[in-house]
Amino acid sequence: RAKSEGRNLYRFFEPAMDATVQARRALEVDLETALPRHEFDLDFQPIMNIGSGGIVGAEALMRWHSPTRGTVAPDNFIPVAEETGLIVPLGEWALRKACVAAASWPSLRIAVNVSAVQLKSGGFPRSVISALAFSGVPASRLELEITETVLMDESETVLKTLRQLRGLGIRIALDDFGTGYSSLGYLRRFPVDKIKIDRSFIRDIGNRDTAAIVRTVIGLGAELGITVTAEGVETEMQFDFLRANGCVEAQGYLIGVPSKAADIQRLLKSRALHSQTG
Ligand code: C2E
Ligand code: MG
Ligand code: MG
Ligand code: MG
Numbered sequence: 378r379a380k381s382e383g384r385n386l387y388r389f390f391e392p393a394m395d396a397t398v399q400a401r402r403a404l405e406v407d408l409e410t411a412l413p414r415h416e417f418d419l420d421f422q423p424i425m426n427i428g429s430g431g432i433v434g435a436e437a438l439m440r441w442h443s444p445t446r447g448t449v450a451p452d453n454f455i456p457v458a459e460e461t462g463l464i465v466p467l468g469e470w471a472l473r474k475a476c477v478a479a480a481s482w483p484s485l486r487i488a489v490n491v492s493a494v495q496l497k498s499g500g501f502p503r504s505v506i507s508a509l510a511f512s513g514v515p516a517s518r519l520e521l522e523i524t525e526t527v528l529m530d531e532s533e534t535v536l537k538t539l540r541q542l543r544g545l546g547i548r549i550a551l552d553d554f555g556t557g558y559s560s561l562g563y564l565r566r567f568p569v570d571k572i573k574i575d576r577s578f579i580r581d582i583g584n585r586d587t588a589a590i591v592r593t594v595i596g597l598g599a600e601l602g603i604t605v606t607a608e609g610v611e612t613e614m615q616f617d618f619l620r621a622n623g624c625v626e627a628q629g630y631l632i633g634v635p636s637k638a639a640d641i642q643r644l645l646k647s648r649a650l651h652s653q654t655g
Pocket of ligand 3: 552553573575576608
């Protein structure tokens, strides 16, 4: 590209910017073709009721197995899918796939992450109803996880949609609780059944102040009649703290890593066997 002598400054910066823009564009193109090419998959991570020690649910976590890029983590492609709008069909696919998997786990709740873009796209409740009908999973077993950024713009559409979904018997969980701008404010304004304490708090639970915050959030949940789930539980020490302080549910590598649907089924069977034999 032609550049006058007087614009050397631009010549210096432009190639690097071009590379970023091009890489981003290439990612968008790959993502766009990944859905029809069946490159996406779901892993499921078990969720435990701390009181009973039983597995009560599983969270669906999206995976992208790209033939050229390898396995791409959701944090690296969900934001792009949100910007291009691909998250709408992709999220619909995930919802359906998760419900179908859950149909073979009697009584387990299935948690599916939902992006703000999906909630704001008018057809969301319809696609939820369709996934439930298709899989035969009752609404009471579906939990939709939204992050606080979903609630940030306080749009009427989002509030109306959440009410409508709850009216169907679906549960709403506030994901990554404590990392947003106004976590308490959202609890007051939006209908929520569960809060998931962000992993960063659990990681730091050895710190006195963090421990106090976690205890307080657990108490808050109890007062409000909201289930509290701790995310990212990795050690016995963290688990013992949560149990001692009355946290209802735990999720994390200590309980189980994200696994294939068949592995969840095996896990449930072996646990059922254990509880029968002793
Ligand atoms: P999230 O919903 O908060 O999911 C929990 C994340 O923590 C998952 O990362 C999970 O693999 C990870 N994790 C679970 N236990 C532990 C632990 O003990 N230690 C550590 N270090 N990490 C743990 P993942 O699978 O990479 O997903 C990242 C985020 O991507 C999710 O955070 C969620 O916000 C988003 N995401 C995943 N699947 C979907 C989806 O289907 N739709 C949408 N919209 N977002 C999704
Ligand atoms: Mg989640
Ligand atoms: Mg989370
Ligand atoms: Mg997260």
